[in-house]
Every structure is written in C-alpha cells, then in structure tokens.
Amino acid sequence: MTENTVSLNKVRIDKWLWAARFFKTRSLAKQAIEGGKVHVDGQRVKASKDLTIGLVLQIRQGYDEREVVVTALSEQRRGAPEAALLYQETPASLERRELSAQQRKLAGALEPLSDGRPTKKQRRQIHQFKQSWD
Numbered sequence: 001m002t003e004n005t006v007s008l009n010k011v012r013i014d015k016w017l018w019a020a021r022f023f024k025t026r027s028l029a030k031q032a033i034e035g036g037k038v039h040v041d042g043q044r045v046k047a048s049k050d051l052t053i054g055l056v057l058q059i060r061q062g063y064d065e066r067e068v069v070v071t072a073l074s075e076q077r078r079g080a081p082e083a084a085l086l087y088q089e090t091p092a093s094l095e096r097r098e099l100s101a102q103q104r105k106l107a108g109a110l111e112p113l114s115d116g117r118p119t120k121k122q123r124r125q126i127h128q129f130k131q132s133w134d
Helices: 003-007 013-019 026-034 080-086 091-110 120-133
Strands: 038-040 056-061 064-070 087-089
Touching: 013 026, 013 038, 013 080, 026 038, 026 056, 064 091, 080 087, 087 091
Parallel strands: none
Antiparallel strands: 038 056, 056 064, 064 087
C-alpha cells in the first residue's frame, strides 16, 4: 500500500467508495448513500460517516448486492488493482452474487428473442391471419 493509505485512521464513506472504485464519482457515491443503497453494519448512514478498518458494508448496485469488509483506507482514487486491496468481499456475498447472475442469465434465455418491428411482408401476413379468424 502507499503511505497515504496506511497513515489514515478515518475516511469519509463517500470518499472511500469512490477511491475503492464502487462508484465513478463522489457525487454518485453520495446519491447511493442518501438513497439507502449503502449500509454500514446493517444501518443506513450519511455520506459524512467516517469509516474505520474492519467495518462491514452492504452496497447495492443495480441487481448486485455486495457485502464487503473494509481492509484499508484511502482518500485517493488509484488503479483497480490497488483499489481492490481496500476491501475484502465476504464468501457468502460472492456466492449470492454468482447465484443471482446465473438466475438472471437463465431467465433471459427463456424469453423469446424479438427482431424488433415486423416487416411490411410480416404485417401483411399478420393482417391476413387475423382476417381469416373473423
């Protein structure tokens, strides 16, 4: 880790989420926190909440919900490999996300594929079919 990540003992949660690359900007992180998508130890928090090492975060992004343990603190956004060292996702969270992704994939496979709007020829055939039933 860099000297900046080691010397800190408190960091605002919105800065940490941005530095850990969960959100592209701090304002998006703040919106997620205010929207109740981020919980610390099961409790809703404000964007100004100070994080310390060892806290458990529940982060909901789209369909995915992650549960991570804070392992390091940083106020600076760095590359993805360094950002991944700031947290450790729990094994139960990984398993839930994989199962959820697999279910979404299977559900999508069951839906019929559509080519969009019918062509002029297909519309004529639809009209002929409907008229034959009248």
